Amino acid sequence: MSLPAKIKEISDAQEFKQFYLEDSRYSYCEECSNVEYSHGNGFLEIVALEDLQKLHNKHIGHQARRKFYSIILLSAGEVTEVIGHQKYHFGPQSMYFIPENQLHAIESWSEDIKGILCMFDADYFLLCIKHQIKLNQFPFFQLDKAPYIKLSDRETQMMQHLFWKLSSEKCQKKTFNDDLLVRMFLNIILLEAERIYNSHTTAQPYNLSRKEQLVAQFQLLVNQHFLEKKQVNEYAGLLHVHPHYLNDVVRETTGFSASYFIQQQLIQEAKSHLLQTNATVSMIAAALNFEDDSYFGRFFKKLTGLTPLQYRKQHKHQ
Structure with a gap:
């Protein structure tokens, strides 16, 4: 079609x-x-x-x-x-x-x-x-x-x-x-x-194009390593491809850049800590391997429009 x-x-x-x-x-x-x-x-x-x-x-x-x-x-x-x-x-x-x-x-x-x-x-x-x-x-x-x-x-x-x-x-x-x-x-x-x-799972492999296979492998690696690897070039190295090629293929297949998926994994993990624990922002920043609280706060606000504490106050209803 x-x-x-x-x-x-x-x-x-x-x-x-x-x-x-x-x-x-x-x-x-x-x-x-x-x-x-x-x-x-x-x-x-x-x-x-x-x-x-x-x-x-x-x-x-x-x-x-x-x-x-x-x-x-x-x-x-x-x-x-x-x-x-x-x-x-x-x-x-x-x-x-x-x-x-x-x-x-x-x-x-x-x-x-x-x-x-x-x-x-x-x-x-x-x-x-x-x-x-x-x-x-x-x-x-x-x-x-x-x-x-x-x-x-x-x-x-x-x-x-x-x-x-x-x-x-x-x-x-x-x-x-x-x-x-x-x-x-x-x-x-x-x-x-x-x-x-x-x-119902069978041993039959699922039919994907080579580009889709690369994106699937990238997403799996991001799920596994997002806490310690935050740069596209680190995943490109694991996949033995050039960072520009990886980014182009991810964007072609998903509509988003490779860095978007790394950021989304990090932001969902940060939200999880904010909503499901009583950890301080400093503790969460450290758990996510950010260099300091202020960098984590800027990263979080850029992606959500809220500071970490604003997000917790607005969305936590326990």
Whole structure:
């Protein structure tokens, strides 16, 4: 399939709504969110696929890059979508996953489609529970792993119930403690999906281009070494390529520079320490191997718009 060159960048749920649900009565539950989020505090939205299907035709073939994570549970119907640079056909009783910043395009949806689309960003997931697995460690969100699972009847029913609970708790929340329950159901869905994914894993290699393989290896190395290696040239050395080539390939494949992924890994780790521990800013700066507190503070504010203490005060609700 030949995709148009222009890529629609979709940063959050509001932009998703404007792009896919424009001029439509189909929308998210407007009564759901009694808890308002400040900038950077994350979002989670759930929408029925049957509502999206009524409007999807004008977006067929449009390539988009969502700057958040998506989980799709398909309970009926057929879809063909392009995730990254690979085309997939999904039928009933399947789940598929679109990681943050991944290219995505809808090729076709059947008229009898039913299911759930759940969207959330890294900041929202960060507040689920302490010391949890990181989003980029789930296999279905990794570039070199297949982004889908096939479900049995029992697994489909379980996932439908979990998504129902997630949506129900989201609609009923009135306090940040209620919101913690919503986050925990999201965490449960991901952990159950990972368990199913791992139980179905085969030894067959996942088909990637050479450039995609390089980007996957780079992202894995960043996950492993971001605390001690903060420069692109250090990863280029590990991968035996020139730093400019690595940066060009990463940007071509993901839309972002190689340094962006190093910075994002660092900033998510910093946010985790700020929200999930009582460590001082000095202690966090030292744990992340920054030279001094002021450099860490400048780095954090440049990427978030807030100082570390402002972020903690604004987003920590324990």
